[in-house]
Amino acid sequence: xxxxxxxxxxxxxxxxxxxSGCATSQLWDQAQLDCWNEPADNPHLRLFxxxxxxxxxxxxxxxxxxxxxxxxxxxxxxENQRRIQAGNAPYFANTNLIHGLAAVPVFSSATHxxxxxxxxxxxxxxxxxxxxxxxxxxxxxxxxxxxxxxTLERVALTPLTLTADATVIGGVIWxxxxxxxxxx
Numbered sequence: 718x719x720x721x722x723x724x725x726x727x728x729x730x731x732x733x734x735x736x737s738g739c740a741t742s743q744l745w746d747q748a749q750l751d752c753w754n755e756p757a758d759n760p761h762l763r764l765f766x767x768x769x770x771x772x773x774x775x776x777x778x779x780x781x782x783x784x785x786x787x788x789x790x791x792x793x794x795x796e797n798q799r800r801i802q803a804g805n806a807p808y809f810a811n812t813n814l815i816h817g818l819a820a821v822p823v824f825s826s827a828t829h830x831x832x833x834x835x836x837x838x839x840x841x842x843x844x845x846x847x848x849x850x851x852x853x854x855x856x857x858x859x860x861x862x863x864x865x866x867x868t869l870e871r872v873a874l875t876p877l878t879l880t881a882d883a884t885v886i887g888g889v890i891w892x893x894x895x896x897x898x899x900x901x
Contacts, residue, residue: 752781752782752783752863752864753782753861753862753863753864754779754780754781754782754806754860754861754862754863754864755779755780755782755844755859755860755861755862756777756778756779756780756844756859756860756861757777757778757779757780757787758780759778760777760778760779760841760844760859761777761778761789762775762776762777762823762839762841762846762859763775763776763777763815763820763823764776764820764821764823764839764846764848765814765815765818765819765820765821766818766819766820766821766837767793767818768817768818771795772793772794772795772796773793773794773795773821773848774791774792774793774794774810774814774815774818775791775792775793775794775857775859776789776790776791776812776815777789777790777791777859778790779860781864782864783864789812790809790812790860791809791810791811791812791814791815792807792808792809792810792860793807793808793810794857796808797860798857801857801858801859801860801862802858804861804862804863805862806860806862807860821837821838821839821848822837822838822839823838823839823840823841823846824838824839824840824841825840825841826840826841826842836849836851837849837850837851842856844858844859844861845857845858845859846859
């Protein structure tokens with residue numbers, strides 16, 4: 718009888734150690750619920766100088782991993798650099814703002830030829846572009862960010878995983894207490 722209790726105790730302790738919080742942990746640490754938005758393979762980058770000539774409207778095609786689709790996005794360059802560098806979505810602007818703005822020439826890296834020290838143009842790279850403005854060169858990343866919907870899914874599924882974890886833990890405790898209520 719005493720050996721039986723020791724076996725149940727060891728088995729229950731092992732299950733408790735190995736299984737406690739397993740479903741919830743997997744949901745929050747291992748689940749592949751995150752999806753990313755990033756520039757499309759060919760982002761069709763377009764740049765426009767704002768009316769005050771102090772900023773640029775960046776227009777590009779973005780690929781959504783979750784929707785498996787591409788759509789056109791636009792954002793103001795200067796206001797969004799910190800957000801983009803931090804891996805966050807920029808504050809998007811209406812792409813209809815391009816009407817009436819001066820277009821900045823954008824070249825692919827293969828066709829790039831410098832146009833002179835006082836010119837303004839950009840060279841498109843892989844998920845980035847280089848802006849040449851009056852002998853100054855700056856490289857800017859295009860936005861790559863988590864769409865944030867995975868967190869919502871995790872929050873919605875957490876009650877289910879907590880219930881599963883509680884069931885496992887309750888079963889282990891039941892085993893450790895000698896399976897009360899079990900007909901012998």
